[in-house]
Amino acid sequence: MKSKVFAVLGLLGLASVAVAQTPTPVAVTAASVVASDQAVIIEIPAGATIAQGDLLYIDTNNTAKVASAAGGSATSADVACMSLSSAASGQRVRCVAYDPALTVGGTIAVGELYVLSGVAGKFSTSTSLISGSYVTVVGIGISTTKMFFRPTASGVAQ
Amino acid sequence: MKGILAGLTIALAASVALAADLPPTPSSVAPSSTAKLSRGVCGGTIVAGNPVYLDASDSSKVKAADTDASAASSKVVGIAIGGCATGQQVAYVTEDTDFTPGVSTTAGTIYVLGGTAGSIAAAADLAQNDYTAFVGVGKSGNKLYVKPFAAGVARP
Numbered sequence: 001m002k003s004k005v006f007a008v009l010g011l012l013g014l015a016s017v018a019v020a021q022t023p024t025p026v027a028v029t030a031a032s033v034v035a036s037d038q039a040v041i042i043e044i045p046a047g048a049t050i051a052q053g054d055l056l057y058i059d060t061n062n063t064a065k066v067a068s069a070a071g072g073s074a075t076s077a078d079v080a081c082m083s084l085s086s087a088a089s090g091q092r093v094r095c096v097a098y099d100p101a102l103t104v105g106g107t108i109a110v111g112e113l114y115v116l117s118g119v120a121g122k123f124s125t126s127t128s129l130i131s132g133s134y135v136t137v138v139g140i141g142i143s144t145t146k147m148f149f150r151p152t153a154s155g156v157a158q
Numbered sequence: 159m160k161g162i163l164a165g166l167t168i169a170l171a172a173s174v175a176l177a178a179d180l181p182p183t184p185s186s187v188a189p190s191s192t193a194k195l196s197r198g199v200c201g202g203t204i205v206a207g208n209p210v211y212l213d214a215s216d217s218s219k220v221k222a223a224d225t226d227a228s229a230a231s232s233k234v235v236g237i238a239i240g241g242c243a244t245g246q247q248v249a250y251v252t253e254d255t256d257f258t259p260g261v262s263t264t265a266g267t268i269y270v271l272g273g274t275a276g277s278i279a280a281a282a283d284l285a286q287n288d289y290t291a292f293v294g295v296g297k298s299g300n301k302l303y304v305k306p307f308a309a310g311v312a313r314p
Binding site: 100109110111112113115126127129133135137139140141142148150152154155156157158 | 255265267270281282284289292296303312313
C-alpha cells in the first residue's frame with residue numbers, strides 16, 4: 001500500500017514539474033491582430049519566416065526574427081515589435097513597436113502584466129516565466145482583447 | 159474543523175494584507191552613469207527612491223505614485239533620485255539599466271508600484287483593484303532595470 005501511495009505521489013510530483021516547465025502562451029489568431037490609430041509602426045526586412053502576431057527582435061544584421069525568452073540570449077529576447085503581417089526571409093514586415101490599444105488577437109486579462117514567452121514569438125502572463133527565461137515585459141492588458149503594448153527588455157534572466 | 163478553516167482563512171487574509179511593499183532607503187538610492195533623467199517641480203514631499211507620476215490636474219507637478227489610489231497616480235514616469243518638499247525641484251530617473259533603488263531586489267523578478275505611495279512591490283503581490291504599473295526588473299540583490307510605464311487600468 002505504502003509503495004502505491006509513494007508511486008502516486010511521485011507521479012504527481014513529476015506532473016507538477018512538467019507543468020511548471022511548460023509555459024502556456026496566449027493563443028493568438030493571426031488575422032485578429034490589429035494596431036490602433038495611435039500605434040507606432042515600423043517596417044523592416046525579415047531575417048526568417050514570420051507569422052502575423054509574432055513578437056520580433058532585431059538581430060545584428062538589422063533583420064527581424066522571432067523572439068523568445070528561452071532562446072539562450074538577451075538579444076533574442078529583446079522584443080522590438082509585434083508583426084502585423086507574415087513574411088518570408090528577405091521580405092519586409094510591418095510591425096508595431098508601441099500601441100496604447102493593440103488588439104492582440106487573443107484573450108487576455110485586464111490589469112495583467114504580459115511577458116515574452118519561452119515559446120517563440122508568443123507572450124504569456126508574468127507568472128508563467130520559468131527559470132532561465134529572459135524577462136521582457138511586453139504590455140498590460142487593458143481589456144480582454146486589447147493591450148497597452150510597450151515591449152521592455154530587461155536583459156535579465158530569471 | 160471549522161476552527162481550523164477559520165484559522166486558515168485568517169492566515170490567508172493576513173498573507174494578502176502583508177503583500178510586501180518595499181519603501182526605499184533614500185541614502186542608498188543611486189542612478190548609474192547611463193541613466194536617463196528628467197526634472198520637475200515637487201507637488202508634495204518626496205524622498206529618493208519614490209516612484210513618481212506627473213499630476214496633470216496640478217500643473218504636472220511631481221508626486222509619489224501608488225497602485226491603489228487612482229489611475230492618474232498610478233501612471234509612474236520614473237523614480238526620484240533626491241528628496242524634495244512642495245515647490246522644490248526634483249530629478250528622477252526615467253530609464254536606467256543599472257539603477258540602485260535602495261531596496262532589496264531579486265534578479266529576474268518583475269517590480270510594480272506598491273500600495274504605499276512611493277514604494278515598489280513584486281508583481282506577484284498585485285491584488286484586486288490595483289492599477290498595474292510596471293517599474294522594472296531586478297538585476298541582482300540591489301540593482302534594478304528601470305523603464306516604467308502604466309496603462310491606467312485596475313485589476314478587476
